[in-house]
Amino acid sequence: MRIIPKGILLRPILLHKCPKCHEGDLFTHPNPFHINGYFDQPELCHHCGQKFEIEPGFYYGAMYVNYGASIAISVAVFVAMYVLGSPWEPIDYIVGVGLALFLMSPYTFRSGRSIWLTIFVPYESNPEKWPKNSAKKVEQPK
Numbered sequence: 381m382r383i384i385p386k387g388i389l390l391r392p393i394l395l396h397k398c399p400k401c402h403e404g405d406l407f408t409h410p411n412p413f414h415i416n417g418y419f420d421q422p423e424l425c426h427h428c429g430q431k432f433e434i435e436p437g438f439y440y441g442a443m444y445v446n447y448g449a450s451i452a453i454s455v456a457v458f459v460a461m462y463v464l465g466s467p468w469e470p471i472d473y474i475v476g477v478g479l480a481l482f483l484m485s486p487y488t489f490r491s492g493r494s495i496w497l498t499i500f501v502p503y504e505s506n507p508e509k510w511p512k513n514s515a516k517k518v519e520q521p522k
């Protein structure tokens with residue numbers, strides 16, 4: 381059973397899947413909290429052959445997405461502490477927000493990259509148009 385079916389834009393973003401085929405994993409380790417190499421990515425999608433780093437320095441733009449996610453988390457934690465808690469000192473808010481950002485950083489890092497790649501790589505339901513199959517067609521005449 382699939383949690384989010386293929387073709388839905390949120391699938392590659394939330395599950396960190398390839399935006400071209402919505403099947404291949406965007407990261408080597410499926411668990412974002414895997415200590416060693418939580419940011420390791422394969423060069424190509426194992427399912428469709430989509431290149432994950434489209435050009436050198438491609439993921440610099442993902443920092444802006446990650447920054448926006450960090451702001452959203454900070455505001456959410458601040459509001460939650462304000463609503464749920466009794467009198468908090470300013471240092472309590474700083475520690476609470478900092479702790480939340482630290483604990484969420486592996487997931488927001490991956491989500492930032494996933495969102496950034498999904499912006500530039502559209503979904504393709506036809507396997508004949510996947511990069512892997514295009515390469516095979518080029519090789520066949522030889």
Ligand SMILES: [Zn+2]
Binds near residue numbers: 398427429430
């Ligand atoms: Zn793929």
